[in-house]
Amino acid sequence: MSSRWKKVWADFWANKTRTFLMILTVIVGVFAVGFNNNIGLQMNRDMDADFLSANPSESTVYVSPVDDDLLVTLEDVPGVGAIEGRSDVAGQLLLDDGKKVVISLDGIKDPDQIHVNLLKPEVSGEASLPALGNKEILLDRSIKSFGFEVGDMLNIELANGKIRELRVAGYIHDVTTIPYNMMGSITAYVNTDTLEWLGGSSAYYSKILVSVSENPTDSQHVSDVTQAVADRLEKGGASVYFIQIFNPGHHFGWEVTQGVIVVLGVLSWMTVFLSAFLIVNTINSLMAQHSKQIGIMKAIGGQTHQIMTMYIVLILSFGVVAFALATPLAAYLAKMVLVGMAGWLNFEVGAFTIFPQTVVQQAIVAFIIPLLAALLPLWNTARITVREALSDYGLGNGGVKQPKKQTKDSRFLSRPVRISIRNTFRRKVRLVLTLSTLVLAGAIFVAVMNLFGTFDKTMQDVEKYFLADINISFNRAYRYEKVAPMVEAVPGVQRAEGWMMLGGEIISADETTANELAFVAPPADSTLIEPILTDGRWLLPEDENAIVIGNHLLSVRPDLKVGDTTKMNILERESEWIIVGIYRMPGNVVPPLVYANYEYLSRLINAPGEVYSLRIITETHNDASVKEIASQLQTLMDANNIQVGNIQLASEWRLQQTQQTDVLVYFMLVMAILTAVVGGLGLMSTMSINTLERTREIGVMRAIGASNFDIQKIVLVEGLFIGLLSWMAGIAFSIPITSALTYGVGVAIFKSPLPFTFGMDGILLWLFLTIIIATFASALPARRASRLTVRDTLAYE
Amino acid sequence: MLTLPFTKNGKPAENNGYPLISLREVDKLYKTAVGDFPALVNVDLDIKAGEFVSVIGKSGSGKTTLLNMITGIDRPSEGEVWVNQTAVHELGENKMARWRGNNLGIVFQFFQLLPMLSVVENIMLPMDFCSAFPKNERKERALELLEEMELADHAYKLPSALSGGQQQRVAIARALANNPPVIIADEPTGNLDSKTAERVFGLFNELVAQGKTIIIVTHDREMAKRASRVALISDGEIVSDKPNGVHKGEKA
């Protein structure tokens, strides 16, 4: 090895702390980009690959009974690729602990003879599906956690209260259905004979699965083809109740994960940006320390480009080590997380792949970014003239101006603390770089915490429309006078309101099209709704045909405003309604909800006094007591032969919702922690560079009697001071990041921007973390500084 | 040896034979906060091949500045500097580095060895930069130079493990690495005890005998006398320039 490369190697190896910090800095960026990219790419690929291999339907048409003859004609509708009719029965699965879970049983002829929404073997690659005999049930693998074994008998309570036993025939992988953990209800399969035995129909279908022949992801196209199918059905004498199209051509998890991937992408590149800052910082100080050596090399014949090359190789070597470590680490952890996500979203992870585009990006982060970051300091120093490098007049101790007002410094601060604070500002560029890193880390952290808060706020806003503790939905209408007293007699129940929910259509101004909606009718004196009004007013008890519409309806009918009279179709009959107010509810609600007075609506449909659901408020609101009341209600309903569709607890709903956003939240927390790590690394490298530079000074302080503790304190206080400065600035910078995050995540996941919320939680937690990070980051340099002997420090250089 | 360095007024260089180093009406002004400070004033100096010149003068008189003009470490404000037929004052910074590596060996007052490289590697470094000798001969040459400096035993030590005198001899070996015709040394013995300083001067004498041209700055008048010529500089002007003479009117 020539002496030039020997020097590069020595620079790499001799200062282990610096090398370690540099490599760690690069690793963080390489890891973040790789981790995020690997997850994103492979998840998108596998999710859709698994989904598409099941020949998924893009839309479902809910109809009155349709027989095979009519079904066959649908195959000729232009654009249709495959059609399948299904009918189902709903029931409740009785669990050992007395709980009931809503279960929907789809009748299929034979698991192997499905054309659309194919069922796949539980374990991918397995040859065949389990056989499905009479009185048997096929379960999706996502509910294996319930612990049912093949051969177990399941008790299913039907809508009429009868209980049927079904034998578990086996598990399958049903990728086109939203799994229990996200839906809160189970979809399972029985054969057509069993369906009939359970009270369903095997000759008629109640839902038609439509798979288009091309452009499955084109919503407009899918909608057109489905409309044509619906038209054909109506011409054939069937009535179409409802058309469901949700993210056609994609796995149901696709939409949420796009949001996750975008946010992670932004955060990971921010991390890269931060580490680039750090690299600039470290290279700057490296070059400052090496300027004399560079001068000597030039004096003995080294040319600028030769010296540049040496340092470029040094910087690249940090990148090589970081790349070699972080690439496999990112791939490995991405795979682990992916397997978890796949279990959660119920899709099959394909062959583990190293994506070339990820590796390229990682290589850019490992090699190009550090080089770019180092270019300016490198160029400046490598061009330094020998005189500048060697003379006391030139570079090296320039820019070290003492602050002018040092004598005016307050009397409240002890002298060592004043030294710390003055030291903080000695290297302005370095301070700015360190601060930027920490500030950005803090801003991201606080913004992510605010996003949690926003999720929370969103949930609370949604809950304002569903304030009851327990909701009982019936399978048919019951008289309020009959069910309410029954429920209110249960100890712990405070009150029960009878609500009505009814499907309808709003007819466009030109009477050519109609949009699906759902009427929600609370009683006039309801206390279980606290709407957020954006215009007009809420319903008054004396209102008749008044409605309050929401943001979701406005997004499909932007022309509507307060004061308008609109035409609605309810149960095949037209009626006129006046819009009196507009409410806002976060999230994406399909179909849009329209609020009307229960009293009027029930009269309109000739069912005064009848309710479809009871919203119950309990005396105490803790989970355990509400659960206890719910199970008592269940028993009570069963005893009185009242057909309950389902009983939902507010707390359970909440849990299900948060589980969906939690995925995103945890990912972002990981990224926020990564940025905090970068921030800490930045502070650590700055503090070690500072103490290294001040070695001689420290020696002098020692020589005049400073104790270990004095020296450590000076370094520690400086680190804490920088940390606190960054904390304050971080709060300010978190404002725009919070608003970007709430907007972006809202649009990506909820189809509408989330409200901007700013909480103290993030700020205080970050203050706490900042103090910890700053203490850790300066502890090592402080210790090293206090270990220096006077002899060491004077021998330095 | 075809081009001659001419002075501005057209006079050819004086002295018999062509001077190896020639400074013509060199001025050096330093810009400072309180105005321009003249560090060198109208300096004319010719040094022939094989001369051993010592430059003496008070602290702050401009000795280092003068050397910097010759090595190209700094540029004159006015005037010309020719070394071995190269117009140093016109060379770009980068060409200068290579030219310097090949033509000048510089010895600094504080040795300035690279601390992370072993002694032998420090000596190889100029050869590596300037590709002065075939790759496989560089180490051998470095070891030979160390042998000459009687430091062969220390070849693989780090500079920090050597005494000051030893380090200075390594620095001299490094200055000789590319076999340059000229050696320039700024107070090479300033940090050494008199016995070691004696030895370093002995080395310089040997080098002159081998045909090198040497310019040294020193505070030590006794030592200065061992050179073949002594130039006295005061307030930026060369006030006396005599072969091995005794200078009057100058206090140490």
Ligand SMILES: Nc1ncnc2c1ncn2[C@@H]1O[C@H](COP(=O)(O)OP(=O)(O)OP(=O)(O)O)[C@@H](O)[C@H]1O
């Ligand atoms: N970069 C500079 N800017 C301003 N003044 C300078 C600069 N370099 C040197 N000087 C001044 O020029 C004068 C000559 O400096 P020089 O370093 O050549 O002195 P010297 O003779 O080598 O002194 P010493 O024996 O102390 O090394 C001094 O007065 C010095 O203050």
Ligand SMILES: [Mg+2]
């Ligand atoms: Mg000097």
